[in-house]
Amino acid sequence: xxxxxxxxxxxxxxxxxxxxxxxxxxxxxxxxLLARYGExxxxxxxxxxxxxxxxxxPAVELDDPPCFARYIAWCxxxxxxxxxxxxxxxxxLELMDDELxxxxxxxxxxxxxxxxxxxxxxxxxRAAA
Numbered sequence: 001x002x003x004x005x006x007x008x009x010x011x012x013x014x015x016x017x018x019x020x021x022x023x024x025x026x027x028x029x030x031x032x033l034l035a036r037y038g039e040x041x042x043x044x045x046x047x048x049x050x051x052x053x054x055x056x057x058p059a060v061e062l063d064d065p066p067c068f069a070r071y072i073a074w075c076x077x078x079x080x081x082x083x084x085x086x087x088x089x090x091x092x093l094e095l096m097d098d099e100l101x102x103x104x105x106x107x108x109x110x111x112x113x114x115x116x117x118x119x120x121x122x123x124x125x126r127a128a129a
Contacts, residue, residue, distance in 0.1 A: 007108035008061035011053050011100070018099055019049035025095045026088075033088075045092075048079075052096065056119075060111050065118035072119035090123045 001009075011018065023046045027033050034042060052075070059068035072093070076086050097116045101109040 002063075002111075003105070003107035004060045004063050004111040007100070007104050007111045008057040010104055010108065011057045011060070011112070014103065015050055015053050018096075018103065019046055019053055021099050022049045022092060022095045025099070026092055029091075029095075048075075049092065049096070051075075052092070056096075056112065056115055059115040063111070063114075065115040068115040069118040069122040073122050076123060086123055090120055093119050093123075 023042065026045065027042060033045075037045070055071040056068055059065060059071075072089070076089055079089055080086060093116050097113055100112045100116075103109075104112065
């Protein structure tokens with residue numbers, strides 16, 4: 001198996017725990033999120049982290065970063081229409097990268113980081129606005 005294939009397998013096998021860890025990190029880093037979105041928003045955030053991982057895994061497995069970047073562009077449009085700023089989505093990808101680097105072998109983490117960077121690059125112009 002390639003590093004990307006191994007990384008995708010781990011991401012999908014540990015989807016729930018990785019999504020929870022990223023969500024907890026976001027809310028720990030920014031306690032205002034709970035005041036802004038409430039517990040329902042926290043549950044939606046966790047669901048979104050799961051979706052993000054479910055879309056990241058095939059991009060990593062197939063070494064197709066543009067696939068993940070297209071998904072993130074769509075996701076950003078959806079979230080912004082619901083009042084979630086682009087910077088929050090960007091930060092979630094950064095935290096996801098941190099979490100995956102802590103859980104994956106270095107070559108697997110690097111395979112995931114390539115796709116995460118593509119997603120972040122898609123968001124940079126929007127996050128600055």
